[in-house]
Amino acid sequence: MARIIMHIDLNAFFAAAEVLRHPEYKGKPIAVGGGNRRGVISTASYEARKYGVHSAMPSYMAKRLCPSLVILPPDFAYYKDLSNRFFQYIRKNYSTIIEPLSIDECFVDMTDALKDVKDVKGYLKKLQNGLLKEIGIGCSIGISTTKFLAKMGSDYKKPMGIVIIRKKDIPTLLYPLPISSFYGIGKKSTEKLKRMGIYTIGDFAESDSLSVKKELGKSYALFKDWIHGKGNDTVICEESNPKSISSSSTFLFDTSSYEEISSSFRELAKEVSESLIKKEMVALTVQITLRDMEFHTITRSKTLAFPIESTLDIYSQGMSLFEKHWKGNALRLIGIGVSSLHSKENYSVQLSLFDSLPELDSSTRYLIEKLNKKANKELFMIAKDLVKKKGGKNGT
Numbered sequence: 531m532a533r534i535i536m537h538i539d540l541n542a543f544f545a546a547a548e549v550l551r552h553p554e555y556k557g558k559p560i561a562v563g564g565g566n567r568r569g570v571i572s573t574a575s576y577e578a579r580k581y582g583v584h585s586a587m588p589s590y591m592a593k594r595l596c597p598s599l600v601i602l603p604p605d606f607a608y609y610k611d612l613s614n615r616f617f618q619y620i621r622k623n624y625s626t627i628i629e630p631l632s633i634d635e636c637f638v639d640m641t642d643a644l645k646d647v648k649d650v651k652g653y654l655k656k657l658q659n660g661l662l663k664e665i666g667i668g669c670s671i672g673i674s675t676t677k678f679l680a681k682m683g684s685d686y687k688k689p690m691g692i693v694i695i696r697k698k699d700i701p702t703l704l705y706p707l708p709i710s711s712f713y714g715i716g717k718k719s720t721e722k723l724k725r726m727g728i729y730t731i732g733d734f735a736e737s738d739s740l741s742v743k744k745e746l747g748k749s750y751a752l753f754k755d756w757i758h759g760k761g762n763d764t765v766i767c768e769e770s771n772p773k774s775i776s777s778s779s780t781f782l783f784d785t786s787s788y789e790e791i792s793s794s795f796r797e798l799a800k801e802v803s804e805s806l807i808k809k810e811m812v813a814l815t816v817q818i819t820l821r822d823m824e825f826h827t828i829t830r831s832k833t834l835a836f837p838i839e840s841t842l843d844i845y846s847q848g849m850s851l852f853e854k855h856w857k858g859n860a861l862r863l864i865g866i867g868v869s870s871l872h873s874k875e876n877y878s879v880q881l882s883l884f885d886s887l888p889e890l891d892s893s894t895r896y897l898i899e900k901l902n903k904k905a906n907k908e909l910f911m912i913a914k915d916l917v918k919k920k921g922g923k924n925g926t
């Protein structure tokens with residue numbers, strides 16, 4: 531039996547999240563992104579979009595288009611929290627078969643939920659308004675029989691769209707759209723396809739040109755299936771993705787040697803990092819486990835403002851937890867792990883928007899924390915934090 535797939539996408543998520551906690555920005559052109567010279571816009575509010583500001587645009591250019599634009603630095607821990615509440619809302623009220631596609635969008639298998647529903651649009655309107663009430667952020671919804679069509683549906687109308695795509699609607703709804711809006715076809719392919727005379731999705735659907743086939747390679751048949759209403763309708767439940775990755779080691783002899791513990795953490799962090807990289811994931815939470823001779827075990831964790839994957843990052847975050855919580859006692863076992871995992875692909879765009887590489891940032895932080903600890907006062911600080919502390923806005 532055919533499944534009913536919903537794709538749901540939060541509207542201008544990072545910007546909307548900032549407005550939520552800064553009501554003074556409501557109705558104003560704001561953006562989240564890097565504020566310095568090399569900074570890039572991550573998400574712009576709809577008010578800013580009216581000026582032509584869009585994601586991936588250099589911040590200085592955005593400022594030129596819209597001089598009153600306020601650019602706020604990203605706060606992933608806060609967005610992650612809202613995102614969890616978003617998925618939780620769907621899971622609790624509509625369907626447990628959810629596949630997050632990124633921090634602000636997911637596929638949901640709605641076959642059961644919609645089984646006896648006569649007025650599908652009205653039902654989805656309720657979901658949309660409920661979500662707005664629950665977390666304060668609007669969303670767009672696409673619903674169809676495949677993931678591709680559902681995704682195209684939620685993209686079709688923003689903000690607060692609800693678009694149902696039946697197979698027979700494909701030509702009227704999707705064929706007139708520019709080829710660049712075809713989910714899966716990137717910027718480079720778009721340019722090449724245009725040169726081959728493929729300007730719209732309809733051009734592609736109806737073309738059997740060999741050069742188009744050659745350009746898209748393996749994806750050609752897949753995309754053809756998609757646009758003709760065939761393709762994947764299996765929502766992969768989150769449960770099949772790992773929730774956490776960790777590694778631990780027991781010492782041959784109980785030890786209270788800082789050097790030994792530290793170098794052990796380093797090895798474990800390497801294992802965790804390798805496993806993360808192999809799974810093409812990044813993590814937002816780091817935790818450590820310390821067990822002493824009497825088998826008293828403590829675990830401590832922290833959630834970061836940016837996703838990490840490297841050995842150095844996991845190690846330095848773990849060590850800063852260790853230094854905070856270790857009482858100097860002899861340990862039998864130590865462990866380090868990561869959770870709040872996300873596919874790297876979904877985060878890579880956001881990663882590239884950071885002013886500085888997160889890796890550098892976190893190990894610099896670790897070094898600074900260490901130096902300050904030694905000096906016993908806050909001698910060193912990251913310039914970005916100083917700006918924050920002084921109440922300056924990262925928006926010039």
Ligand SMILES: [Mg+2]
Pocket residue numbers: 539540541542543634635
């Ligand atoms: Mg979105």
